[in-house]
Amino acid sequence: MNKTSIGIEPELGSYLASVNSSPSEVQRQLIDRTAELGRRAGMQIAPEQGEFLATLVDLLSPTFAVEVGTFTGYSALSIAGALPPDGSLLCCDVSEEWTAIAKEHWELAGLSGAIDLRIAPASETLADLPADTVIDFAFVDADKAGYVEYYEQILSRLAPKGLICVDNTIWSGSVIDESDTSVDTEAIRAFNRHVADDPRTRQVIVPIGDGLTLIRHA
């Protein structure tokens, strides 16, 4: 059964998958390769989310895109595959092991040249960007405790018509479960409140995948 979006029953998920644009051959291979990692494979975004990200990137035509949290590279494949010819994607992750799988599949898709992978805590990679760097598009999908910092770092460099997409902001519905006070759940709640209270931006949570917040300048 394919991974699907929150609140979508498996049968309906299968129907949606049958009428949505299909993942590319390399994306399918990457889904299968990632499944070999077992439980960890649950970190990969759903195919419809990859298609959604690709749609946004295609429409926005970003010159410089950033991804925080790459894992085995599915979201990066989706984003990089939709970039304009002069576009590039900076990927931030801390795992050599998982991103080795990503690099293999970016190569297979002919996208290696468009992707710059940096292995380091994302807050360091973002802080080290040249002062005049402008970010046109960002996808954040890493450690939840870092979300507010990533948001602030990216927002400070966001192009006037730029977009920040942040994953897992519904967190399987745990955001409204008052008995759940785990560190990650509290971090997602704190992030959602931080953005909601920020007069600099406008945002909407799209219930695709595990919740995807789209954020732009107010």
Ligand SMILES: C[S@@+](CC[C@H](N)C(=O)[O-])C[C@H]1O[C@@H](n2cnc3c(N)ncnc32)[C@H](O)[C@@H]1O
């Ligand atoms: C949910 S997975 C990303 C899934 C990916 N977007 C995809 O489509 O498959 C989260 C990733 O964040 C990475 N990560 C965790 N802490 C990090 C940090 N401080 N800086 C950068 N990446 C981090 C993990 O190594 C993991 O690969």
